[in-house]
Amino acid sequence: MSPSALDELIDALRCLPGVGPKSAQRMAYHLLQRDQRGAGRLARAMGQALEVLRHCERCNNFAETDVCVRCADPQRDATQLCVVEMPADLAMMEQTHAYRGLYYVLMGRLSPLDGIGPRELRLDKLIARAGDGLVREVILATNFTNEGEATAHTIAELLGARGLQVSRLSRGVPVGGELEHTDTGTIAQALVERRTL
Amino acid sequence: MSPSALDELIDALRCLPGVGPKSAQRMAYHLLQRDQRGAGRLARAMGQALEVLRHCERCNNFAETDVCVRCADPQRDATQLCVVEMPADLAMMEQTHAYRGLYYVLMGRLSPLDGIGPRELRLDKLIARAGDGLVREVILATNFTNEGEATAHTIAELLGARGLQVSRLSRGVPVGGELEHTDTGTIAQALVERRTL
Ligand SMILES: [Zn+2]
Numbered sequence: 001m002s003p004s005a006l007d008e009l010i011d012a013l014r015c016l017p018g019v020g021p022k023s024a025q026r027m028a029y030h031l032l033q034r035d036q037r038g039a040g041r042l043a044r045a046m047g048q049a050l051e052v053l054r055h056c057e058r059c060n061n062f063a064e065t066d067v068c069v070r071c072a073d074p075q076r077d078a079t080q081l082c083v084v085e086m087p088a089d090l091a092m093m094e095q096t097h098a099y100r101g102l103y104y105v106l107m108g109r110l111s112p113l114d115g116i117g118p119r120e121l122r123l124d125k126l127i128a129r130a131g132d133g134l135v136r137e138v139i140l141a142t143n144f145t146n147e148g149e150a151t152a153h154t155i156a157e158l159l160g161a162r163g164l165q166v167s168r169l170s171r172g173v174p175v176g177g178e179l180e181h182t183d184t185g186t187i188a189q190a191l192v193e194r195r196t197l
Numbered sequence: 198m199s200p201s202a203l204d205e206l207i208d209a210l211r212c213l214p215g216v217g218p219k220s221a222q223r224m225a226y227h228l229l230q231r232d233q234r235g236a237g238r239l240a241r242a243m244g245q246a247l248e249v250l251r252h253c254e255r256c257n258n259f260a261e262t263d264v265c266v267r268c269a270d271p272q273r274d275a276t277q278l279c280v281v282e283m284p285a286d287l288a289m290m291e292q293t294h295a296y297r298g299l300y301y302v303l304m305g306r307l308s309p310l311d312g313i314g315p316r317e318l319r320l321d322k323l324i325a326r327a328g329d330g331l332v333r334e335v336i337l338a339t340n341f342t343n344e345g346e347a348t349a350h351t352i353a354e355l356l357g358a359r360g361l362q363v364s365r366l367s368r369g370v371p372v373g374g375e376l377e378h379t380d381t382g383t384i385a386q387a388l389v390e391r392r393t394l
């Protein structure tokens with residue numbers, strides 16, 4: 001016997017990260033009982049996204065064209081390539097208005113415990129992108145977590161071996177931060193990476 | 198300019214209860230990056246559920262036919278009608294194997310703070326259902342929360358005024374507890390010890 005449409009919906013909702021059986025049931029009831037419009041919109045948006053979204057050939061970010069608008073923009077500085085983990089990180093970099101180069105979005109990070117190594121993260125694509133002959137400097141802007149740091153380290157080795165200049169966002173006391181309220185690890189790092197004025 | 202398919206998906210995911218902007222973003226990335234199959238299945242399941250699911254004319258539960266299988270079952274005792282808040286509560290009652298009557302699912306509870314009064318809860322439908330001439334006893338199995346108790350109280354008054362015998366699950370269920378999170382033995386006991394109101 002095939003499951004009912006309701007059971008199938010509850011089960012399908014469990015593909016969402018962090019959604020267990022109780023939560024999926026609650027979501028299904030809510031959608032069917034209180035927000036059929038939202039549910040219809042979600043079903044359409046999901047179908048549409050699956051249909052039109054792909055990865056930009058150059059930056060690997062989600063795009064609706066083979067090459068995304070940003071990568072195709074001649075105003076951007078093609079000699080700089082900033083590597084970030086996720087699209088949200090790219091958005092943060094853009095919000096600084098301090099960077100005019102191009103990007104490469106890893107769509108993840110090295111995570112050996114989850115079975116995500118250089119192969120799974122497709123670092124070969126990044127290496128190919130960085131070796132286009134125009135890129136002079138690769139700026140690593142992965143997170144400063146253990147996994148982000150390990151990812152940056154691995155990429156630095158791979159690209160350095162190919163003669164590319166690789167840099168990393170600096171670590172230090174946050175702008176506006178007070179030493180008294182900054183963790184000692186950060187202060188120690190800021191001391192090691194102090195700049196000559 | 199229309200939003201991109203990605204932005205639209207992220208925005209549409211926010212119709213899910215308890216899902217904020219960050220969470221919606223994380224879900225969208227996860228689906229597109231790691232589980233396109235699950236996303237496709239979810240989109241289809243949602244469309245299908247919206248298309249085929251309706252409310253049973255008799256018990257008000259979700260159903261794929263005008264009258265659900267349970268209501269159409271001649272083996273069930275049509276003289277008893279058990280009123281529950283949600284389908285999950287009905288499922289818990291069934292799991293006790295202590296009840297052979299029929300059900301009415303409110304699909305909610307009275308909640309004045311959320312603007313849900315007797316009219317919004319469509320208590321007129323319950324009154325019509327309970328007045329079919331076959332029902333002898335209405336067993337109130339709403340939750341033992343403040344809202345569930347108030348709902349039971351209101352229904353008891355409405356049906357009592359129409360000469361129907363109304364009972365309530367006994368307080369074997371912990372005060373403040375929800376049926377969905379109560380063990381079936383306790384629910385079975387509460388059913389046996391139900392009080393006439
Ligand atoms: Zn791009």
Ligand SMILES: [Zn+2]
Pocket residue numbers: 253254255256257258260264265266267268269
């Ligand atoms: Zn029914």
